[in-house]
Amino acid sequence: xxxxxxxxxxxxxxxxxxxxxxxxxxxxxxxxxxxxxxxxxxxxxxxxxxxxxxxxxxxxxxxxxxxxxxxxxxxxxxxxxxxxxxxxxxxxxxxxxxxxxxxxxxxxxxxxxxxxxxxxxxxxxxxxxxxxxxxxxxxxxxxxxxxxxxxxxxxxxxxxxxxxxxx
Amino acid sequence: xxxxxxxxxxxxxxxxxxxxxxxxxxxxxxxxxxxxxxxxxxxxxxxxxxxxxxxxxxxxxxxxxxxxxxxxxxxxxxxxxxxxxxxxxxxxxxxxxxxxxxxxxxxxxxxxxxxxxxxxxxxxxxxxxxxxxxxxxxxxxxxxxxxxxxxxxxxxxxxxxxxxxxx
Numbered sequence: 001x002x003x004x005x006x007x008x009x010x011x012x013x014x015x016x017x018x019x020x021x022x023x024x025x026x027x028x029x030x031x032x033x034x035x036x037x038x039x040x041x042x043x044x045x046x047x048x049x050x051x052x053x054x055x056x057x058x059x060x061x062x063x064x065x066x067x068x069x070x071x072x073x074x075x076x077x078x079x080x081x082x083x084x085x086x087x088x089x090x091x092x093x094x095x096x097x098x099x100x101x102x103x104x105x106x107x108x109x110x111x112x113x114x115x116x117x118x119x120x121x122x123x124x125x126x127x128x129x130x131x132x133x134x135x136x137x138x139x140x141x142x143x144x145x146x147x148x149x150x151x152x153x154x155x156x157x158x159x160x161x162x163x164x165x166x167x
Numbered sequence: 168x169x170x171x172x173x174x175x176x177x178x179x180x181x182x183x184x185x186x187x188x189x190x191x192x193x194x195x196x197x198x199x200x201x202x203x204x205x206x207x208x209x210x211x212x213x214x215x216x217x218x219x220x221x222x223x224x225x226x227x228x229x230x231x232x233x234x235x236x237x238x239x240x241x242x243x244x245x246x247x248x249x250x251x252x253x254x255x256x257x258x259x260x261x262x263x264x265x266x267x268x269x270x271x272x273x274x275x276x277x278x279x280x281x282x283x284x285x286x287x288x289x290x291x292x293x294x295x296x297x298x299x300x301x302x303x304x305x306x307x308x309x310x311x312x313x314x315x316x317x318x319x320x321x322x323x324x325x326x327x328x329x330x331x332x333x334x
Contacts, residue, residue, distance in 0.1 A: 019186050021300060060233070066253055068233030086233055086253030088266040088276055097276055099255040099266065109255055109264055111278040111298065131278065131300045133188060 011151055013142075020138040024128040026154050030161035032116045035124045036093045038157060038164070039063070039114065048156035051149045054080070063096065065089045085112075100130070108137060122165070178318055180309075187305040191295040193321050197328035199283045202291045203260045205324060205331070206230070206281065215323035218316045221247070230263065232256045252279075267297070275304060289332070 012025040028035050038044045042061035049056060050073060057072040067087040073080050082103035089097045093116065100110045110130045117125040132138050179192040195202050205211045209228035216223060217240060224239040234254040240247050249270035256264045260283065267277045277297045284292040299305050 019302065020298075066227070066235030066237070066251070068253070070233070084233070084256075086235070086255045086266065088253045088268060089251075089273070097266070097268075099253065099264070099278065101255060101264075106256070109278065109280075111266065111276065111300075113276075113300070129300060131187075131298055133278075133280070133296060133298045135186065 015142050020132045020135050022130045026126050028124045031122045032118050032124045034164050048160050049153050052152045182309050187299045187302050189297045193293050195291045197332050198289045199285050199291045201331050215327050216320050219319045
C-alpha cells in the first residue's frame with residue numbers, strides 16, 4: 001500500500017496507510033514563542049491562515065483549555081465556509097489539542113494535536129496530527145484540497161513571522 | 168486477529184481490530200429525551216456516571232457546542248482522578264461530539280461521538296464511538312478497567328431512568 005503524500009517546499013502532508021491519521025510537518029525561521037503567538041492571537045491568525053484567496057471573519061478565537069473557535073471563510077466578500085471547534089487542552093508555547101469541523105459537512109470531525117519543537121537557532125518545527133474516525137474520512141480529508149490552504153497559509157506565516165522577528 | 172469484546176448483560180464494548188476506535192452500545196428502557204437529559208443535566212449525571220464506588224464532584228458541565236466539562240472522581244472523599252473535555256458540537260436529543268481526557272495522563276485524549284437512536288416503544292439505543300490516535304492508545308483504553316464504570320454506571324442509569332419514566 002502506498003502512502004499518499006504531498007510534499008511541497010518545506011511542508012509534509014502524510015496520511016498513515018494503516019490508521020486514519022494525517023501528519024503535517026513544517027519548519028519556520030522563527031522561535032517557538034512567535035509561532036505560538038501566531039496561532040493563538042486572532043489578529044495574527046487572520047493574517048496568514050488558509051488560502052490566499054480567502055479572508056477570515058473570526059467570531060471566536062478562545063485558545064484556552066475548554067475554549068472554542070469559530071470563523072467564516074470569505075472569498076471576494078462571499079461566505080464560502082464556516083469552521084469551528086473546541087479546545088481540549090492548551091500547553092502554552094508547546095501544544096494545542098482541539099477539534100476541527102465545518103458547518104458544510106457537520107458529520108465530519110477531526111481531533112488535532114499541534115506541537116511546537118524548538119530546533120535551536122531561532123527555528124521551530126510545527127507538527128500536527130489529525131485523527132479521524134475511518135479510513136474513508138481520512139481519504140476525504142486528503143482529497144479536500146486542504147494542501148492549498150496549508151501551503152499558501154504557511155507561506156504567509158513565513159512572511160508574518162519574518163516581520164515579527166525583525167520587529 | 169480477534170476483536171477484544173466485553174459483553175455483559177446489555178452492554179457491548181468493542182475495539183476495532185484494524186483502526187484505533189472503540190464502540191460502546193447499550194439500550195435503555197426510556198425514551199430518547201430522558202436519556203439525553205441524563206447526559207446533559209449535571210444534577211442527573213452525578214447520580215449515575217462512573218463506578219458505584221465513585222462520587223463525582225462536577226466543576227463544569229456545559230453541554231453546548233463550544234462548551235466544556237470538568238469533574239473530580241472521589242472515593243470515600245479522596246480525590247482519585249480529574250476528568251475534563253471540550254464539546255465540539257451538540258445536536259439536542261440526538262448526538263454529542265466531545266473530547267475526553269484526565270489530568271493523571273495528560274497526553275491521552277479521545278474524540279467521542281455519542282448518538283441516541285429511538286427504538287420505539289419508549290426505548291433508546293446509545294452508541295458511543297471513541298477515536299484515539301494509535302493502536303497502542305486503543306489497547307491502553309481497553310486495559311484501563313473502564314468497563315467497571317461503564318457497566319455499573321449504566322446499571323445506575325437504568326434505575327434513574329426508571330424513576331424518571333414513572334415520575
